[in-house]
Structures are given as C-alpha cells and as structure tokens.
Amino acid sequence: MADVKVEEKKTKKHRVLKILAIIGAVIVAVAITAVIVINVMTKPVSDTLENAPSVGGLRVSDTINYKSESAEGLENNFVIKFMQFVWKFCEISDDKVHEKQTPPENIVKVKDIPYIDDGNPYHQLDVLYPDNLEPGETLPVIIDIHGGGWMYSTKDLNENYCLSLADRGFVVFNLSYRLVPDVTVNEQIQDIAYALKWISENMTDYPCNPENIMLTGDSAGGQLSVYSAVLLQSPELREIFNTVDADMDLTALVLTSPVPYMNSKEPLSVYTKILWGKNYKDKSTYNYMNLDEIIDYAHDLPPTYLITSSGDSLAHDQTVKAYELLESKGVKCELADYGKVDGKKLAHVFSVLNPYDEAGKTAINKAIEFYRDAIENK
16 A cells, blocks of 8 residues: 555656646747847848838948947847847837828928937937928927837937927937947936037027027937936036037926936846846946936026826836925926826827827826926926
8 A cells, every 4th residue: 555655746746747848848849939039030131121110239331330349249148139129029019100190281390400410310310390380480499319128219209299299399419329239328418418519519500599408308218308408417427428518508308208227126127227227337437327426517407397196106206306406406397197098198208209198198288387387487
C-alpha cells in the first residue's frame, strides 16, 4: 500500500513538472515570437517613403545624419524597442482621430520653415494665423510643443489643435524636434531653445505682438515647455544643458498633462530615465532630470495654467505635483483637473487630441482666458 502511495506521488509530481515544462516552453516561445515581431516592426525605413513612420530611430537617410553620439546604443535597449512598436500603432490611431475632425479653413499656414538649416525635417516649424487681419494688425503669440513620449511624431500631430488656437485670434508657432533614440531628451531641449531663438529673431516677419508670448506643450511637450521656461531665465542652467539663449520673455505658460519628473520612484521612470541616454548617470544633467531640481534657477516664472483629467493615467499625479511645486515657489498658477463628462473619464491630453469636441473646446477656452488675463495684468 505504501509503495502505491509513493508511486502515486511520483506520478503526480511528474505530471506537475510536465505541465510546468509545457508552460515554460510556451512562455519562451511567446517571448521569442514577440522579440522577432518587435524587431521586424521596428526596422528603420528610408525617410523618402511616403508613409515613413514619425517614430524616433525608424527613419534612415542617405543625406541626413539623424543619430547623435550622445544617444549611442540607446536604440538597442529593449524598452526603447518595445516603445517604438507601441508608438507606431499610436500614430495609426491618432491619424484616424484627426481624419474625423474639421479644422477651420480661414487660417494662413506657412509650413516647414527650418529653424536650423541642416535639412533635418525635425528642425522645422509652421506658422499659423487668421487670414482676415487688417494691414499692420498684430496678435498675441502661442508657441506649441507636441507630445509623444519624447519618441513619437512631429508638429503635424498637433496641427488641428494649433489651428483651433489660431482661430481664436493668435499667431501660432507649431514646432518639431528630434526624437529619442536618435537623440536624448537633453538634445530635444537644445532643439527647443534653437526654435525659440529663431522665433524671437523672426517673429516680426509675421503679424506677431512680441510683447505677448504663451509657451504651451502637452505630455512630453509639457516637460519640454516648463524646462524651456526655466532655462530662459538661467544662464547657469543653459550652460549645464548646453543650450543657446533664446532671449525671450513669456507672458504665460500652459502645461497639458506634463511629465516633468523623469528620474523618480514612479514605475514610469523605468522608461523616462533611459531617454536621457544609455549613460545618463554620468552626464552633467543627471541631477536636473526632475522639475524640483531646476525650479530654483528661475527667478520669475510666468503665470502657469495646468490641465489634467480623471482619466489621465499617464500624467495626472505628475501634473498635480508640478502645480503644487509651482504654487509653493510663489508662481501664479491654476490647475484645471477635469472629472467625468457624460459619465466618461477624459483621457490623457484630451483637449489637444480632440480640440473640437465640447470637452476639448471648454478646456482650451479656459486656458486661453487665463492667457488673456495674464496679458491684461502684466
């Protein structure tokens, strides 16, 4: 009897081990398949192709050197590879959303102006403004920096949003910047500084009132915007980040779901830390990857308006944290934290992605009202 029980235990153990072996084999097979699919889907293509993806590292060229030395090896990081795969599908999804929108047609669009004349399409901007201006009439300025996780898209992602801003009576500069893993976040900050410098030096060629400038950005663009606002006020910080002086004064700052804490204990930092480079810990910017590490370099940040929502799973807490930090530093600021609409939560950067639905229009109008109040109270 004892021998039978021993044999039964052995048989049961054998079955368990067999099941575990099968499960392990399936997991390995799925993992290998996933790696193969991701590598195939993230193989770079020529930038001359009509549908070349606007995702960092996925374009190659015979004439343009997209890759910088500081980002060397970053393209081989599996997190980066996986996110390239994710952003490719985000581009498809966003395009479908934009196709359903009807932006205003009474807008002058001056497209693809190089702010650095190196042939790189990521070093371009657009200028948008109403087509019914009187001779000599000028308008307040808005400069927009698109989001996309520092890895995805160009100014075209935010064109419909920027058209909606221009339609409200502004000259809007909509700009692109280079993407990770071709570059690091630090070089994106440098790109923005060059773009702001170009705008500062050339805005009189357009119907701009240079006395009133609002800088705005969403998600990754929100981080780049608030960092740029601080760098405008600090020669010391510009030296650390190796940026140019854009010589620009901001009237207001609008941050939609910004992510300005990139080296934190949050799960998201597994992704955001490496965007500063493979050896980010050895760089001069290592101690300046979070907003609270640079905020004291600014002597007088402009009034700041922050937008988030109950469905903003990516950036809600960071937006609130940024608001609380700015308020503690004496910056005049407001936080618009939107709840549900018709029983549904509003998604990450809802007002930028859907500027023509009621929720988007309401959020934009309130942000513009904040900007106009800042102009009146200067």
